[in-house]
Amino acid sequence: MERMVGSSPVLCARWGAGRWWRSRAVGVVVLVALLGACGGDDGAPPTDAVTTAVPGAEDGGVDDDAAVDDAGVDEATDDSTPVVVPVDVDPCTLLTPDEVEAVTGLAVVAVTEETAIGCVFDLGPEAGVDVVVVVDDGEGRFIAPSFLFTEYLALVPAGEAEVISGVGERAVYSASFRGLAVDAGGGRYLAVAANGGYAELSEPRDEFIELARLAVARL
Numbered sequence: 001m002e003r004m005v006g007s008s009p010v011l012c013a014r015w016g017a018g019r020w021w022r023s024r025a026v027g028v029v030v031l032v033a034l035l036g037a038c039g040g041d042d043g044a045p046p047t048d049a050v051t052t053a054v055p056g057a058e059d060g061g062v063d064d065d066a067a068v069d070d071a072g073v074d075e076a077t078d079d080s081t082p083v084v085v086p087v088d089v090d091p092c093t094l095l096t097p098d099e100v101e102a103v104t105g106l107a108v109v110a111v112t113e114e115t116a117i118g119c120v121f122d123l124g125p126e127a128g129v130d131v132v133v134v135v136d137d138g139e140g141r142f143i144a145p146s147f148l149f150t151e152y153l154a155l156v157p158a159g160e161a162e163v164i165s166g167v168g169e170r171a172v173y174s175a176s177f178r179g180l181a182v183d184a185g186g187g188r189y190l191a192v193a194a195n196g197g198y199a200e201l202s203e204p205r206d207e208f209i210e211l212a213r214l215a216v217a218r219l
Helices: 009-018 030-038 070-076 097-104 145-155 205-216
Strands: 002-005 110-114 118-122 129-135 162-164 170-174 179-185 188-196
Touching (some): 145 170, 145 179, 188 205
Antiparallel strands (some): 118 129, 170 179
């Protein structure tokens, strides 16, 4: 297993092939925020594009504190644009390969820092998926974690996302986009997402909750 810094040609090719779009702005996958490091953007998503997430831990790994916070839904969806404090932490230090392996059940073959805000845990060609941790640098990027947090909150009333307690101050998980956006408190935001196919990882809710708790503890 190796750690790389900068844009990996292999990962850039994989991310480029994995971009996809939906009618809502939130439909642009988290990873688009990191594609700037890969260069080029023709704006035309391929028809066979897919995205991915992380597999279930054997025993679930989620306690009662991570249950859907139904009581907080109304309050949560009233949020306007959040005040963001830049997270000045190397995102690759927020999780270890051993932790990602323990949660996903898949081996990490490489760790790549993609720009200063994103870290990719490559789970190998057979798994065909990467786990990505993104921190918010307060630069107002289109798919910054704070943006995702607000957009996911907007999906809660329609049942397309759920508010999660016990992770930072609050977190919001979208099953459709297989992403977890976290308000870590003090204006700090991060997100855990995945990129790749569905063969190995398809229902990442519990795993992302577990990984996000570990990441928040290191902010």
